[in-house]
Amino acid sequence: MEQAPWQRAAAGAGLLGADGRLAPTIFAEMTALATQTSALNLGQGFPDEDGPRAVLDAAKHAIDHGRNQYGPARGAPELVDAIIEHQRRFYGIGLGRGDVLVTAGATEALAATMLAYLNPGDEVIVFEPYYDAYAAVAALAGAVLVPVPLAAPDFQPDIDRLQRATTPRTKLIIVNSPHNPTGSVFTEETMRHIIRVAERRDAIIVTDEVYEHLVYDDQHVPLASFDAARERLVSISSAGKTFSVTGWKVGWIMSTPERIAQIGAVKQYLTFVNGAPFQPAVAVGLRLPDEHFDTIVASFARKRDILTRGLRKAGFTVHDANAGYFVLADAAPLGIEDATALARRLPELVGVVGVPLSALARPSRRDLRSTLRFAFCKSDDTLHEASSRLAGLKDAVLEPAR
Numbered sequence: 001m002e003q004a005p006w007q008r009a010a011a012g013a014g015l016l017g018a019d020g021r022l023a024p025t026i027f028a029e030m031t032a033l034a035t036q037t038s039a040l041n042l043g044q045g046f047p048d049e050d051g052p053r054a055v056l057d058a059a060k061h062a063i064d065h066g067r068n069q070y071g072p073a074r075g076a077p078e079l080v081d082a083i084i085e086h087q088r089r090f091y092g093i094g095l096g097r098g099d100v101l102v103t104a105g106a107t108e109a110l111a112a113t114m115l116a117y118l119n120p121g122d123e124v125i126v127f128e129p130y131y132d133a134y135a136a137v138a139a140l141a142g143a144v145l146v147p148v149p150l151a152a153p154d155f156q157p158d159i160d161r162l163q164r165a166t167t168p169r170t171k172l173i174i175v176n177s178p179h180n181p182t183g184s185v186f187t188e189e190t191m192r193h194i195i196r197v198a199e200r201r202d203a204i205i206v207t208d209e210v211y212e213h214l215v216y217d218d219q220h221v222p223l224a225s226f227d228a229a230r231e232r233l234v235s236i237s238s239a240g241k242t243f244s245v246t247g248w249k250v251g252w253i254m255s256t257p258e259r260i261a262q263i264g265a266v267k268q269y270l271t272f273v274n275g276a277p278f279q280p281a282v283a284v285g286l287r288l289p290d291e292h293f294d295t296i297v298a299s300f301a302r303k304r305d306i307l308t309r310g311l312r313k314a315g316f317t318v319h320d321a322n323a324g325y326f327v328l329a330d331a332a333p334l335g336i337e338d339a340t341a342l343a344r345r346l347p348e349l350v351g352v353v354g355v356p357l358s359a360l361a362r363p364s365r366r367d368l369r370s371t372l373r374f375a376f377c378k379s380d381d382t383l384h385e386a387s388s389r390l391a392g393l394k395d396a397v398l399e400p401a402r
Helices: 005-012 026-037 053-064 077-091 105-117 132-140 159-165 188-201 227-232 257-267 278-286 290-313 339-350 380-390 393-401
Strands: 100-103 123-128 144-149 170-176 204-208 233-238 251-254 317-319 326-330 371-375
Touching: 005 132, 026 339, 053 278, 077 100, 077 251, 077 278, 100 105, 100 257, 105 132, 105 170, 105 204, 105 233, 105 251, 105 257, 123 132, 132 144, 144 159, 159 188, 170 188, 188 204, 188 227, 204 227, 227 233, 290 317, 290 326, 290 380, 339 371, 339 393
Parallel strands: 123 144, 123 170, 170 204, 204 233
Antiparallel strands: 100 251, 233 251, 317 326, 326 371
16 A cells, blocks of 8 residues: 555654554654653753843844734845855855745755655665654655765765765755764865765755854865855755754755745745744844854853763763764663663663664664764753763663673
8 A cells, every 4th residue: 555645754764663653753752751750851952051142032022022923935034134144254155135045944944945856766865874854854755765874983974885875866965064963074075075976966965054053173164165066055054053942943045046936935835934033033143243153162062071071981982073962972882782772771770861873874774773862952060960870871781680
């Protein structure tokens, strides 16, 4: 029997069992466990502290002054202008108003873009592990997800493998850098190779750059800064991660006016418009002085280091996170090969929640089977407490064998 669209989407994200039953996402499952056990939730990537006061106050001001109805389809003018200013200020990229479309977060931006261009049987290249929405939307469109593995310790793409993964059916290449969940930042050389591969296959490049301002040890170089990519590029970013307002769901797409119009033809029938009072507030955030962005980076880098030290003391092998919200911790040195089973026991063992990295990859990626992903976008106190609790993991795990 042919699958319904919802079944394709669920199956693509690994949520549909062989018996047809629908399972929750690993994030929902782990968050529920955290609630049930009062464990510290380092599984889901949302901060437990608010973002810059100027940004929050701007949203309150917008609500109090009537910005509560439908806004312009392309986005609030001040936000569109702020995005244009942001691209020039940080990257030297010139945009016009017709090059920008505001969306309900980066997830809607990705969905609208993929649904605008994918036909059944088309192939979508992603770098694995990957954000689960890529798989779900590709499957919803009837497209085929083609993962290119990223391997420890540096999690950089193997360009030869990328080239071999493409075929005449390759329609999109999704480039998530800074990368979730590995924290890697693709090199400039890698970006140039990706552009050449896309040119050979006449494929569209879609970038997911939501962590662009959370880069700690490298520098983010957007693909849009390469002239060779311009005509085949759809760039996506959002405010949630940078300003710790993940619930606002304000994102944006940057591309040529022709592609913006094409994607907008789909987007207008998804959310139509969104976040009216939040859009001018995000504009305020994008216009904050450089020292505010420096403070954000320094704060998250400190949090990363707190959790990384704690996990290493607990016996994990921890891969360096150069960007983003997450660190990857391999439990193999603790004698644990099944991170999924460990994730389900962690709340009762030590009162901490993480998610298995294997949930963001194909079952065949056995090299990821023993690795957990932990979020460090939490308060310093939470991270210190989590580190203290994790220190008891070795004894807790070994206890049943005594």
